[in-house]
Amino acid sequence: MKATVYEGPRSVSVKEVPDARIERPTDVLVKITSTNICGSDLHMYEGRTDFEKGRIFGHENMGEVVAIGDAVDRVRVGDLVCLPFNISCGFCRNCEKGLTAYCLTTPDNPKMAGAAYGFADMGPYDGGQAELLRVPYGDHNCLVLPEEAWEKQTDYVMLSDIFPTGWHCTELAKVQPGDTVAIYGAGPVGLMAALSANLKSAAKVMVVDRHPDRLALAEQIGAIPIDDFKGSPIDQINEHTNGLGADRGCECVGYQAHDPGGREHPNLTLNNLVHSVKFTGTIGVVGVFIPQDPGSPDNLYRQGEVAFDYGLFWFKGQSIGNGQANVKAYNRQLCNLIQQGKAKPSWIVSHELPLDRAPDGYQHFDNRDNGWTKVVMHPNGSRPGSV
Structure with a gap:
């Protein structure tokens, strides 16, 4: 699959990497249709964190479910889903309190709490600025979107983080x-x-x-x-x-x-x-x-x-x-506000790009160039089967 890979300070490339895949029975595999460049990505892009070279960026993601693990019960192939940037289990003591940004199960460092896609010091998970993304604990982490979201992706993808x-x-x-x-x-x-x-x-x-x-x-x-x-x-x-x-x-x-x-x-x-x-x-x-x-x-x-x-x-x-937002505490109610026409967060979007233009998007957004206020990328197009 193609993915946006960190090469070093202020350098990213789009290259072929091994496909994301189902690794555990609770996983969901998502074909990414919309993924944002976030201001938090810029800290890593500028080399101001210990984000490792060769890793994939992207924690603001949505797309179509294309495969599910044997233990996935609620999410179905074909669902359009938005993914909280927090990767959480849903059953640890913090998740049970709604503090999903501080999950105790998903980090790989026992001294840490919380995990995220493609983020420094928040677990080994690949980001979603790619054609495919593995979603752990898919039933818990996938917010299934209404049908209208296919046509309003720049609104609904904002439920992932910002x-x-x-x-x-x-x-x-x-x-x-x-x-x-x-x-x-x-x-x-x-x-x-x-x-x-x-x-x-x-x-x-x-x-x-x-x-x-x-x-x-x-x-x-x-x-x-x-x-x-x-x-x-x-x-x-x-x-x-x-x-x-x-x-x-x-x-x-x-x-x-x-x-x-x-x-x-x-x-x-x-x-x-x-x-x-x-x-x-x-x-x-x-x-x-x-x-x-x-x-x-x-x-x-x-x-x-x-x-x-x-x-x-x-x-x-x-x-x-x-502290970081516990996205799952809010994303369903904010989804309802979008669906009912009470909120239209896409008003900030300035550019929609194919994945191949990720280096341009990062450069302009990092420079705060005039008119580059929010960048949304479409690795697979924005509709089922689209390119």
């Missing part, structure tokens, strides 16, 4: 109807957090970024664009909240946050949120932070530590929640 992750951020931040919400980052996850805050009837949603194309997408759904290139985002948020600060804050950037001058600060958005959110406000963090980053320009963060404004955070009585 829509649930954006929703998760608003859950961590405890967004309620009538709240003012400040979101740092207008990448795909930040835009999904803005969509989620709107769906929860937030009174005012402000999105901080400096890329005009991304801010324009935020404005399309009624969010207030905050361009930090034009002035302090803290001051701008205060102006929109009568000097009080936002009720809730969402961090959707992560450890490779840059200031308007292009300098990297892993603590930038975290500390900006402490200043941007009101006394007793709440903050959700879904931007990726890793235990250590030897490539960081920040001496502290090379050891996975940040200079956090904890004194002000404590003095303001704020609270913070963070």
Whole structure:
């Protein structure tokens, strides 16, 4: 099969690799019809993790079931399914609590919790930027989609990660109807957090970024664009909240946050949120932070530590929640919102590419080139039997 293979920092290729196959009775084999390039992939693409050369990228996947293991009971050949980026078992103590991002069965390191497709330090599982994908514990991990999803794949593929992750951020931040919400980052996850805050009837949603194309997408759904290139985002948020600060804050950037001058600060958005959110406000963090980053320009963060404004955070009585989204806690209800026309997450999609153009997609998306806001690839076309 063809697959997108990591060759080293800022280098991927599409090459022939051994076909994915059924390995255990509980497996499902999926022919991938849509797979996204995620901002999280860029950390690995840039060589800022220990993702191994020769591995296959891709954790935002959907496609058609083409084979099932003998123990698969619910999923059927021919089903169109979306796959949570979390690979979970469904029966460990964490999964039983709905914490599927922290499954205790699927990681290959007993000191870790959680696994994912094609992701550094999250198990040995191949990614889905390929023609075929093996899905462990298929009955549990496959979300069977409605028939209309064949024609709306750019909506439904977002259920694999970024829509649930954006929703998760608003859950961590405890967004309620009538709240003012400040979101740092207008990448795909930040835009999904803005969509989620709107769906929860937030009174005012402000999105901080400096890329005009991304801010324009935020404005399309009624969010207030905050361009930090034009002035302090803290001051701008205060102006929109009568000097009080936002009720809730969402961090959707992560450890490779840059200031308007292009300098990297892993603590930038975290500390900006402490200043941007009101006394007793709440903050959700879904931007990726890793235990250590030897490539960081920040001496502290090379050891996975940040200079956090904890004194002000404590003095303001704020609270913070963070971590990866438990996709299965949200994907079915968000699927219903798409099906009923309440949510259309595909508004962020800028490019649909064949798999062979993965290197171009990675290069443009990593460069934040104008207009490259979200890339969806179709390794097998988007319909049964299509190429």
